[in-house]
Amino acid sequence: MNQERTLIIIKPDALSKKVGGRIISAFEENNLRLVGAKFIHLGREQVEQFYAEHRGKEFYEPLVQFMTSNPCLAMAWEGPDAIKRAREVIGATDPAQAKEGTVRRNYATDNRHNAVHGSDSVKSAEREIAFFFTAAEIFDWEDKIYKK
Numbered sequence: 001m002n003q004e005r006t007l008i009i010i011k012p013d014a015l016s017k018k019v020g021g022r023i024i025s026a027f028e029e030n031n032l033r034l035v036g037a038k039f040i041h042l043g044r045e046q047v048e049q050f051y052a053e054h055r056g057k058e059f060y061e062p063l064v065q066f067m068t069s070n071p072c073l074a075m076a077w078e079g080p081d082a083i084k085r086a087r088e089v090i091g092a093t094d095p096a097q098a099k100e101g102t103v104r105r106n107y108a109t110d111n112r113h114n115a116v117h118g119s120d121s122v123k124s125a126e127r128e129i130a131f132f133f134t135a136a137e138i139f140d141w142e143d144k145i146y147k148k
């Protein structure tokens, strides 16, 4: 098991529905630990840069509109196989295809307004964490864990 970090965004639809806390719980319940968080209303240029891989696709412009419509909660999470684990917790892009119990199945509206983003590889996790956070904004828990 690799100790990894992944970038998660609680998207505007989920914060608007007030299910942000439940989404955070889903990651905590799946052995992941919060290492960074930022409440942020993204601008067009930021979203265009973040989702550059999708430029030109038919869903790109409405995606930019959606992601700039209201604030997001950008977070870095850490844990064993965090990138794959988080994608499992999140579920398929289209909530209609997402497995029962996944965040998107529970909280997404449709395949655009789908509650949450999760990095899809080690390379994109590094890029996406650096997109939102400086090194000083990521907390290194090391031996600072409270034990019962």
Ligand code: IDP
Binding pocket: 054, 059, 063, 092, 093, 111, 112, 113, 114, 116, 117, 118, 120
């Ligand atoms: P992912 O978020 O599951 O990794 P991607 O294919 O990377 O999915 O797409 C990025 C985001 O673009 C999705 O989370 C969703 O908000 C939006 N999106 C992707 N495919 C569609 C589509 O077919 N229709 C509308 N929006 C889409």
Ligand code: MG
Binding pocket: 120
């Ligand atoms: Mg993706």
